[in-house]
Amino acid sequence: MRFGLFRSRSEPTPQADAIERVKRWASATPGIAAGSAFTVNEIVCTDPACPGTETVILVMEPGRKTRACKLAKALAEVTEQEVREALVP
Numbered sequence: 001m002r003f004g005l006f007r008s009r010s011e012p013t014p015q016a017d018a019i020e021r022v023k024r025w026a027s028a029t030p031g032i033a034a035g036s037a038f039t040v041n042e043i044v045c046t047d048p049a050c051p052g053t054e055t056v057i058l059v060m061e062p063g064r065k066t067r068a069c070k071l072a073k074a075l076a077e078v079t080e081q082e083v084r085e086a087l088v089p
Contacts, residue, residue: 015042018075025083026057032087033061042075059087 019040026038039058045051051072060066069086071078 015075018078022055022057022075022078022083025080026059026087029084029087031089032059033064036061040075057083057086 022040023038026032026040027036037060039060041056043054043056045054053072053074055071055073055075055078057069057071058066059069071082071086073082
């Protein structure tokens with residue numbers, strides 16, 4: 001049994017698992033160029049004009065401008081279908 005405030009780097013967090021899952025779904029989306037890179041972040045916005053918690057996927061395709069795709073929900077709740085729909089230009 002381990003005690004302490006810090007995880008070892010070899011223990012993935014649920015957030016890290018969700019990020020990797022969304023990246024896999026994004027890279028498998030039809031129409032996304034081979035060699036594309038992705039960043040996935042969950043953002044909590046306190047501004048009343050914001051939807052609250054958002055998942056933001058940055059799509060960096062070779063030779064194209066980086067684009068941001070937003071889903072108005074927490075990262076752990078995002079589905080594969082929602083990722084595919086968000087990434088369709």
